[in-house]
Amino acid sequence: MMSNPVEPTKIDDAGSNSNVENPTPAVSAINRRWKREDLLNKGSLFLRGLAFFFSLLSFIIMASNKHGGWKNFDRYSEYRYLLAIAALSVLYTGGQAWRQVLSIWKNNNILEQRISAMLDFFGDQMVAYLLISSTSAAIPLTNNMREGQDNIFTDASASALSMSFFAFLSLALSAMVSGYKLSTQSYI
């Protein structure tokens, strides 16, 4: 399915010198484009999957971080913010990955391609901004606590923070891939 439509041109144009790697610029450009789009689709699915995994971890670690007294995460607004954004990111990346899986394996596009490219691009960026914001807000609090003492509460907070940061990294990369994918759409 990937190379069928270009076969005739290939034969007509470059039948005799078939050892030449790129028969015509147009054909090789189309081939390259298909390969690139395939790679980009899988790459962005992988990155979204990673972001989903990391934000789910961050959410679980933070939500279970209750050890009584001052060691409850919900006493600190920074940690509540982190939890809320992690939950949002789980929903967003999960939904997007699910949609992408449907579109790749079942060829079942829920949204029109251009709209979904836009959604990818803006959504990824916004959730990435929220993730880096919540991570940055919680870092000073955790640092201050760990200067005083290290216990299971501060350790769990620190690991939830790192998971959130990894989720941010994956989603920021995914936003850049989405931007590049958007750039390969032709409008005119």
Next chain:
Amino acid sequence: MMSNPVEPTKIDDAGSNSNVENPTPAVSAINRRWKREDLLNKGSLFLRGLAFFFSLLSFIIMASNKHGGWKNFDRYSEYRYLLAIAALSVLYTGGQAWRQVLSIWKNNNILEQRISAMLDFFGDQMVAYLLISSTSAAIPLTNNMREGQDNIFTDASASALSMSFFAFLSLALSAMVSGYKLSTQSYI
């Protein structure tokens, strides 16, 4: 210059029915594209200029925020971080705006168009991530201080924070415009 190249087609194709608004789809698409690119260029210059202005304000307010004792900004790592990122953002947005002004008014493109579109897109995003990160990191500290007391130090910190946040907003919008501009480049 905007409509010259399409004049002949207009006359040939739609000379009799000149009251029709869009003579041919291709012509109107090209016209629309030119107008859109012009608007996007000016819009992104405006957003970069705003980001430059706000981060410069943030930098100046924070750098002059020294009132002795615990009221020196450089005693707090969050504020030092904010200052450093504001300085970086001033340099980045200033440089980009300068390059854009050269390219619009003197038609003097320092970089190839495709490279500069990429640089815009990735650069804007990264600086926006840094700005939201430094703003978020400094907000809890400022909030905690202002719960205790309001004085010139906490007020100046809060205003530097808001300027930094506005700079982030302008740059995030500019990153989205850059992504859209990237999407109007044709590659194949």
